[in-house]
Amino acid sequence: xxxxxxxxxxxxxxxxxxxxxxxxxxxxxxxxxxxxxxxxxxxxxxxxxxxxxxxxxxxxxxxxxxxxxxxxxxxxxxxxxxxxxxxxxxxxxxxxxxxxxxxxxxxxxxxxxxxxxxxxxxxxxxxxxxxxxxxxxxxxxxxxxxxxxxxxxxxxxxxxxxxxxxxxxxxxxxxxxxxxxxxxxxxxxxxxxxxxxxxxxxxxxxxxxxxxxxxxxxxxxxxxxxxxxxxxxxxxxxxxxxxxxxxxxxxxxxxxxxxxxxxxxxxxxxxxxxxxxxxxxxxxxxxxxxxxxxxxxxxxxxxxxxxxxxxxxxxxxxxxxxxxxxxxxxxxxxxxxxxxxxxxxxxxxxxxxxxxxxxxxxxxxxxxxxxxx
Amino acid sequence: xxxxxxxxxxxxxxxxxxxxxxxxxxxxxxxxxxxxxxxxxxxxxxxxxxxxxxxxxxxxxxxxxxxxxxxxxxxxxxxxxxxxxxxxxxxxxxxxxxxxxxxxxxxxxxxxxxxxxxxxxxxxx
Numbered sequence: 001x002x003x004x005x006x007x008x009x010x011x012x013x014x015x016x017x018x019x020x021x022x023x024x025x026x027x028x029x030x031x032x033x034x035x036x037x038x039x040x041x042x043x044x045x046x047x048x049x050x051x052x053x054x055x056x057x058x059x060x061x062x063x064x065x066x067x068x069x070x071x072x073x074x075x076x077x078x079x080x081x082x083x084x085x086x087x088x089x090x091x092x093x094x095x096x097x098x099x100x101x102x103x104x105x106x107x108x109x110x111x112x113x114x115x116x117x118x119x120x121x122x123x124x125x126x127x128x129x130x131x132x133x134x135x136x137x138x139x140x141x142x143x144x145x146x147x148x149x150x151x152x153x154x155x156x157x158x159x160x161x162x163x164x165x166x167x168x169x170x171x172x173x174x175x176x177x178x179x180x181x182x183x184x185x186x187x188x189x190x191x192x193x194x195x196x197x198x199x200x201x202x203x204x205x206x207x208x209x210x211x212x213x214x215x216x217x218x219x220x221x222x223x224x225x226x227x228x229x230x231x232x233x234x235x236x237x238x239x240x241x242x243x244x245x246x247x248x249x250x251x252x253x254x255x256x257x258x259x260x261x262x263x264x265x266x267x268x269x270x271x272x273x274x275x276x277x278x279x280x281x282x283x284x285x286x287x288x289x290x291x292x293x294x295x296x297x298x299x300x301x302x303x304x305x306x307x308x309x310x311x312x313x314x315x316x317x318x319x320x321x322x323x324x325x326x327x328x329x330x331x332x333x334x335x336x337x338x339x340x341x342x343x344x345x346x347x348x349x350x351x352x353x354x355x356x357x358x359x360x361x362x363x364x365x366x367x368x369x370x371x372x373x
Numbered sequence: 374x375x376x377x378x379x380x381x382x383x384x385x386x387x388x389x390x391x392x393x394x395x396x397x398x399x400x401x402x403x404x405x406x407x408x409x410x411x412x413x414x415x416x417x418x419x420x421x422x423x424x425x426x427x428x429x430x431x432x433x434x435x436x437x438x439x440x441x442x443x444x445x446x447x448x449x450x451x452x453x454x455x456x457x458x459x460x461x462x463x464x465x466x467x468x469x470x471x472x473x474x475x476x477x478x479x480x481x482x483x484x485x486x487x488x489x490x491x492x493x494x495x496x497x498x
Contacts, residue, residue: 253477263405263441
C-alpha cells in the first residue's frame, strides 16, 4: 500500500461526515460496533432518533444479507477466505448510504434482479402490502433472498433500492446492494421515477471495493476522531485479529500502535468547525499489517512532526529503547506527551515510519503516516 | 489520608484498588484514557499521602492488558513513589504480570525495573 493512497481516499471521501468501508469477517460483535460508530456520527439529538433507528436497522439487515448469502462462495477448499464480504456506510449531507457486496451464484442473478426491479416499481402502500403478505405467507425463496429483509429495507429507505452485479468468475457474481436513507422524510417521493442509472454513491462503493481488494485493505474509516469513536474501532479490529488467530505478540503490537496513532489524531489534529476530520486505514498483506492515517495539522505541529519522526527514524531498535527510557523519565508536564507515543510506534514498527506533509493552504498541511507491523 | 480508592474497569480505564487497611494495591486491565494525567492525578495524590505512613509491607500488582503512552508515564510516577517508600526502609514488592508470549507488556515492565531501584518481579499469569 502506497502512502499516497490515504491522500487519494481522503480526497474522495472529503465531504463525508462519516465513511466506514470494511471487508472481512462479519460477526455479531462487529455489527454492534459499526452501529456505535454510525450512531455517534449521526448524532444523539431526539429529533433524529427515527433516522438513527433506521440506519441501525438497515446495517443489521445488510450484515445478515452478507452472512447468509456470501460466506460459502467466498471460501477456498481449505476454508480460507478469498472473497470477504463488503460493508460500507457513508453519511453525506442529510443522506446515509448503506451498502453491501457479497457473492451470489450466477444462476440466481436474473431472479434477484427481477425481484429488485419489481420492488422498485412499488409505491409506499404497495411495499407495505407486500411486506404484510410476506409476513403471513413466508419468504419468496428458500433462503429468503429478495424476501422479507429486502422489502423491509425498502420500506425504511423510502428510496429505490440500488443494486448492481459484477462478474467475478464463471460461477459467481458480486452482488452490490445500496440503500439510501435521509434524515428528513422526503415528500411525494415516487418510486416509479426510478431510473436505471447507477448513482455516484454506487460507483464509489464499487471503485473503493476494487482498490481495497487489490491493496488488501481491511478497513477504511473517515470521520471524527474522538475517544467515543476510537474505542469501538479498536474493538472491531481486535475482534478481527482474534478471528484471524493472530499470535499474542503481533496482536499486542498492532493494538498498541493503533491506540497511539488514533489518539494522536484525536489530540493533535487541527479542528475545522470543531471537528477533527481524519482518515484511517488498515491493510494486511501475507506477512504484514500496515496502518495508515491522514489528518490536517497546523504549521507548528507540522514542524514538530517532521522533527520527531526524522529523529526516531534515525535510531536503531536499541537506540530507540534508550530514547524511550529517557522520555519516560522526563516530567509529566508535557500534557500531550507526543514524544513517547511516536517512540512507541517506531519501536513496534518493522520498518522506518513513512510520512508525508502536503500543503493544504492557510498554513495547514495534510499529514499522512504509514506504519508497518 | 483518603481511606481507599476502588475504581471499576471501564472500556478505557483500568481497575484500580488502593486499600491500605486490607493491604491491597492493584492496577489492572486496559489503560487508554485520552487524558491520562487527569485520570491518574487522584491516584498519584493518594500515593504521595501513602508515602507519609505506608504499611510495613506493600505488595503492588500491575496486571495490564494494554496501556497508551500517556498512561505509562503516570504508571512510572506511581512506581517512583513505591521506590521512595522502599528507600524509607519499608518493604515493597512490585509484581508486574504478563500473559504468555506477551513480549510487549513484559519488556515494558522489564525496562521500568531496570530504571528504578525497587524490588520488582515479572510474573507470567
